[in-house]
Amino acid sequence: MVTGVLNADGSIKVDWEQVEGAEAYLTHYADANTTDPHDAKYMGYSETNSWTLEAKDVPTLSVGDKIQIYVQAYKQKGVGTTDVDKARYLHDGPFTGSAWSDPVILTKA
Template sequence: MPGAAAYVPHYGPANEADKTKLVFMGYTETTSWTLAAADVPTHKVGDKFHICVQTFNVKGVGANDIEKARDLHDNHLGSEWSDEVVITATDSTP
């Protein structure tokens, strides 16, 4: 969405392609987002992560990105979810 104030990436456990099960959220106020290594779900080499992004005309309110994403998800109307992006893991979690 041109002019969006915030973006909420939705992702799920490794190999979960069902959009209704993309239960984890990120938050950014730019068109760039990096998932922190500590937040990457358990996976092995070759697993796939499905990510969809929702845009909002307002910024989220909260003390951290999780609270801001939750605020937007629970209290504001966002865009339709984007087409999914699929990323293939090249490493595995210990």
């Protein structure tokens, strides 16, 4: 199960249950009010079961807008100097991640 919160500073924090054997996780998200997971074009990277999206990287959200975030587990760690590089390495490489989680849906108050 994935849980999340829109923080007062505009950042988003997401937590999920540790997946046995997972070395890394990708988070997938899209622009405001996008409900089709195929449109979740943005990614984040974590080697723990928590991830924070800095406020400057959160898609523009107006009051009442929703953002959906999915999590995917991988049995290997990403390679690269930044989290973006590591996420791209796993996503675009010859690796098979888990199925995407059900989304956590957060609404801007």
